Amino acid sequence: MKQSALLLTDSDFxxxxxxxxAIRGFQDLGEDDLLVITRALQLTGQLPFEPASLSxxxxxxxxxxxxxxxxxxxxxxxxxxxxxxxxxxxxPVADHGDKPSSALERKLLFAGxxxxxxxxxxxxxxxxxxxxxxxxxxxxASWVVGSSFSLKxxxxxxxxxxxxxxxxxxxxxxxxxxxxxxxxPPVGDCEVGSTRKACKNCTCGRAEEEQKVQKLALTSxxxxxxxxxxxxxxxxxxxxCGTCPYRGLPPFQLGEKVSLSGSFLAADI
Amino acid sequence: xxxxxxxxxxxxxxxxxxxxxxxxDRVGREAVRRGCPSVDxxxxxxxxxxxxxxxxxxxxxxxxxxxxxxxxxxxxxxxxLLQKNISDQWLEHVHYAVFGLGDSAYQKYNFAAKKLxxxxxxxxxxxxxxxxxxxxxxxxxxxxxxxxWLSSLWNALHEKDPMLxxxxxxNLDASTQCLDSPKFEVIFHSINEMVATGTSTLSDLNCAxxxxxxxxxxxxxxxxxxxxxxxxxxxxxxxxxxxxxxADVRHLEFESSSSDLRYQVGDVLEVLPAQDPDAVExxxxxxxxxxxxxxxxxxxVIGKHHDSSADMSTPPVKLRTxxxxxxxxxxxxxxxxxxxVMSFFASAEHEKEKxxxxxxPEGRDDLFxxxxxxxxxxxxxxxxxPSVQLPFEWLxxxxxxxxxxxFSISSSPLAHPDQVHLTVKALTWTTPFKRKRSGLCxxxxxxxxxxxxxxxxxxxxxxxxxxPPPSEPLILVGPGTGCAPxxxxxxxxxxxxxxxxxxxxxLFFFGCRNQEKDFLYRDFWVSxxxxxxxLAAGSGGGFFAAFSRDQVHKVYVQHxxxxxxxxxxxxxxxxxAVYIAGSSAxxxxxxxxxxxxxxxxEAGLDSEAAGRWLRRQRAGGIFxxxxx
Numbered sequence: 045m046k047q048s049a050l051l052l053t054d055s056d057f058x059x060x061x062x063x064x065x066a067i068r069g070f071q072d073l074g075e076d077d078l079l080v081i082t083r084a085l086q087l088t089g090q091l092p093f094e095p096a097s098l099s100x101x102x103x104x105x106x107x108x109x110x111x112x113x114x115x116x117x118x119x120x121x122x123x124x125x126x127x128x129x130x131x132x133x134x135x136p137v138a139d140h141g142d143k144p145s146s147a148l149e150r151k152l153l154f155a156g157x158x159x160x161x162x163x164x165x166x167x168x169x170x171x172x173x174x175x176x177x178x179x180x181x182x183x184x185a186s187w188v189v190g191s192s193f194s195l196k197x198x199x200x201x202x203x204x205x206x207x208x209x210x211x212x213x214x215x216x217x218x219x220x221x222x223x224x225x226x227x228x229p230p231v232g233d234c235e236v237g238s239t240r241k242a243c244k245n246c247t248c249g250r251a252e253e254e255q256k257v258q259k260l261a262l263t264s265x266x267x268x269x270x271x272x273x274x275x276x277x278x279x280x281x282x283x284x285c286g287t288c289p290y291r292g293l294p295p296f297q298l299g300e301k302v303s304l305s306g307s308f309l310a311a312d313i
Numbered sequence: 314x315x316x317x318x319x320x321x322x323x324x325x326x327x328x329x330x331x332x333x334x335x336x337x338d339r340v341g342r343e344a345v346r347r348g349c350p351s352v353d354x355x356x357x358x359x360x361x362x363x364x365x366x367x368x369x370x371x372x373x374x375x376x377x378x379x380x381x382x383x384x385x386x387x388x389x390x391x392x393x394l395l396q397k398n399i400s401d402q403w404l405e406h407v408h409y410a411v412f413g414l415g416d417s418a419y420q421k422y423n424f425a426a427k428k429l430x431x432x433x434x435x436x437x438x439x440x441x442x443x444x445x446x447x448x449x450x451x452x453x454x455x456x457x458x459x460x461x462w463l464s465s466l467w468n469a470l471h472e473k474d475p476m477l478x479x480x481x482x483x484n485l486d487a488s489t490q491c492l493d494s495p496k497f498e499v500i501f502h503s504i505n506e507m508v509a510t511g512t513s514t515l516s517d518l519n520c521a522x523x524x525x526x527x528x529x530x531x532x533x534x535x536x537x538x539x540x541x542x543x544x545x546x547x548x549x550x551x552x553x554x555x556x557x558x559x560a561d562v563r564h565l566e567f568e569s570s571s572s573d574l575r576y577q578v579g580d581v582l583e584v585l586p587a588q589d590p591d592a593v594e595x596x597x598x599x600x601x602x603x604x605x606x607x608x609x610x611x612x613x614v615i616g617k618h619h620d621s622s623a624d625m626s627t628p629p630v631k632l633r634t635x636x637x638x639x640x641x642x643x644x645x646x647x648x649x650x651x652x653x654v655m656s657f658f659a660s661a662e663h664e665k666e667k668x669x670x671x672x673x674p675e676g677r678d679d680l681f682x683x684x685x686x687x688x689x690x691x692x693x694x695x696x697x698x699p700s701v702q703l704p705f706e707w708l709x710x711x712x713x714x715x716x717x718x719x720f721s722i723s724s725s726p727l728a729h730p731d732q733v734h735l736t737v738k739a740l741t742w743t744t745p746f747k748r749k750r751s752g753l754c755x756x757x758x759x760x761x762x763x764x765x766x767x768x769x770x771x772x773x774x775x776x777x778x779x780x781p782p783p784s785e786p787l788i789l790v791g792p793g794t795g796c797a798p799x800x801x802x803x804x805x806x807x808x809x810x811x812x813x814x815x816x817x818x819x820l821f822f823f824g825c826r827n828q829e830k831d832f833l834y835r836d837f838w839v840s841x842x843x844x845x846x847x848l849a850a851g852s853g854g855g856f857f858a859a860f861s862r863d864q865v866h867k868v869y870v871q872h873x874x875x876x877x878x879x880x881x882x883x884x885x886x887x888x889x890a891v892y893i894a895g896s897s898a899x900x901x902x903x904x905x906x907x908x909x910x911x912x913x914x915e916a917g918l919d920s921e922a923a924g925r926w927l928r929r930q931r932a933g934g935i936f937x938x939x940x941x
Contacts, residue, residue, distance in 0.1 A: 146917075150916060150917075153886050153916065153926075153931070154916075154922075154926050154931070156888075156931045156932045158886070158887055158888050158932065159887075160886075184932075185888045185932035185933075210396065210397040210398065211392065211395040211396060211397060212395050212396075212397050214391075214395055214428055214432075217427070217428040217431040217432055217435075218424070218427060218428065218431075219431075222424075222427045279663075279697075280696070280697035281683055281687070281689075281697065281746065282667055282671075282683055282697045282698070283663070283667060291746050292744075292746035292747045292748050294693075294696070295696065295697060
């Protein structure tokens with residue numbers, strides 16, 4: 045189809061003059077530019093147009109019901125970026141104190157249209173009673189919108205995608221179970237205990253303190269004159285008990301003053 | 314089909330930071346110890362997915378990244394597997410098993426492994442065992458689940474195919490355990506050989522780039538950055554936060570030595586940090602080697618698996634240079650296998666015992682406490698076990714590779730041609746044993762003196778934030794250093810506006826702790842929020858800041874967004890793109906929830922419909938860059 049403008053109606057017939065003047069309100073029409081489709085809602089499948097090929101679509105509806113989500117998506121598909129949609133319809137029954145036009149406004153917004161607003165336009169189908177008639181206009185985004193970016197996708201421009209392969213939806217691979225919020229892992233019964241065992245001849249007091257699990261204080265006394273009958277304290281963290289007062293310090297020699305390296309927080313002393 | 318079946322155990326890993334690779338290496342080693350005649354361990358991006366059906370047994374080890382995604386190295390492979398036209402019998406002759414590495418603090422826990430496992434099943438694969446899920450939140454990290462899963466895997470494989478796995482248990486008696494063979498060989502060159510080639514100095518830029526590339530190629534795998542795209546010079550180093558605050562954030566400006574910088578806003582700058590020369594020196598001395606001797610390092614060629622990418626004619630380099638550029642000696646922590654190998658080279662009995670204990674399942678938790686939680690460095694470990702003398706080729710294999718660090722670029726090339734800016738927080742933290750640790754790259758950058766010092770190897774690539782066209786309205790959310798890329802966005806749009814382009818409004822939400830202390834780039838945002846600026850409220854945009862600690866109750870960016878719900882809704886329904894950036898991994902989810910709530914309220918929808926509209930149905934995408 046080479047046309048750039050489309051008049052859709054669910055009515056069986058539409059007066060040509062009204063159709064032409066409706067479209068001309070939005071763009072100039074050459075001889076071959078306009079296509080009219082009547083009984084539009086009975087079309088099976090998609091509108092017979094290439095994607096992004098139409099500049100204007102006017103839909104004149106005689107029913108009180110609005111078309112479904114798929115119809116709006118199809119309209120977006122065939123409209124050029126920056127293209128215009130105009131829907132003239134009778135006011136659907138308002139509920140919840142909504143403005144009568146709200147339902148249509150919402151549908152347009154959700155399909156991704158911009159600048160949705162009411163306009164004045166002569167009625168196309170020329171019904172007898174025009175009190176409930178309204179006309180709404182909206183635009184398709186004028187910048188090119190790429191494939192939908194959902195939260196889960198990262199954009200990696202470096203990866204060359206050769207052809208657009210037909211892919212399954214990866215989220216469909218997850219079950220209810222998979223989607224449940226994970227619980228923090230329990231302490232497994234097959235776990236070996238993580239508490240450090242006291243040295244064989246521990247003098248730091250761990251052997252006595254097993255039940256209380258207290259870290260012993262590191263005093264300046266201990267720093268000046270380090271003591272360790274078990275001999276392990278000076279060997280470094282790999283060999284110290286969990287409550288060793290020297291834990292966190294580098295290895296040292298017994299009998300020499302322990303130097304606190306710059307990377308140790310001496311808040312306790 | 315006529316495809317020759319390869320009788321081997323294939324281990325494929327999808328690794329982001331090297332953890333999955335280490336786990337995969339362990340699978341390979343354990344298979345060999347149980348008599349497997351043929352094992353290969355490869356990254357998924359080194360394997361052609363089309364050849365999967367001809368494999369007998371494939372073990373997958375895959376990490377899930379923060380947003381529930383596959384690792385980058387796995388994206389193409391995964392895309393291939395997702396094709397609709399793959400039959401449900403495609404892998405009918407392939408036995409497989411999946412182990413995932415993830416973090417249960419995230420909603421999308423181990424999504425990569427879960428999806429992969431199900432997909433493999435759906436296309437005909439025969440699972441050997443149930444998928445294993447490793448969890449960072451576990452007391453001993455992923456190894457908690459890994460040990461058990463591996464045992465069940467070996468039992469199942471031994472039953473299914475005893476030719477491929479003759480023994481299901483390893484000989485657990487430590488005294489009879491054999492040392493494996495190292496992966497690398499190191500050739501030491503005599504002085505005479507070196508006279509002809511001469512030494513490369515860093516004065517010639519191309520030479521320098523080639524040198525760095527060659528050195529890093531010697532021991533690093535395919536996925537690491539090798540030859541630098543740029544050698545950058547730091548020209549400005551400015552503190553953004555008052556020095557009495559407990560954080561240090563720097564504004565850094567760089568030039569390229571060859572004036573060839575090409576980038577877009579939203580791109581990422583990847584930098585190779587320099588290590589402390591004293592630490593490098595101490596490490597080399599501890600290894601009993603001469604820093605000035607010349608070496609060549611290359612993978613050991615074992616039978617059929619020839620790494621053809623190793624350049625056999627690479628000129629030798631100084632040992633010191635190799636260590637500086639390729640081996641992380643004073644920052645990253647080694648893995649369990651390091652301790653296992655060390656035990657073979659310990660001459661003191663108590664050290665040998667301790668190392669064997671650390672490498673055993675019983676010692677796993679204690680190792681995790683001592684090593685991973687304390688961020689014990691290679692140098693520190695070697696100093697704690699003074700009787701261990703590791704041959705250098707083992708050190709090359711086991712020391713963590715020196716990794717590049719990535720930062721969001723905070724400038725626009727329109728506003729600063731030939732320059733690239735970064736906003737970097739110098740990270741410090743305290744370990745459970747009260748040791749102070751600091752991030753290698755951020756602290757090194759904070760200390761670089763402008764226009765002095767060696768050129769900095771760097772790469773630029775796209776990140777998660779696509780550069781927006783000027784006519785697209787924007788909602789930007791960037792608390793803390795998350796504001797970095799958006800400084801670039803604002804600079805760019807202001808420059809485009811000045812050139813006469815029609816620009817759409819920007820609505821920016823910033824957050825920090827205290828208005829007086831850490832309000833990064835305050836003057837910059839304020840100036841662009843004046844009338845006529847790209848952040849001006851009058852044009853439909855705006856600039857709003859949340860100061861979390863300036864009052865008794867916490868105020869974050871999402872609260873400010875809710876306050877400005879009308880403004881947000883107007884832009885969202887106008888097709889604005891949403892960009893979220895920051896260093897908190899949970900913040901993006903909180904922000905998106907706030908957006909959904911705004912949509913639900915303003916449009917009169919339930920939260921599910923609001924979410925659907927926000928993500929898929931409206932014009933304008935959502936882009937998230939979250940770093941940890």
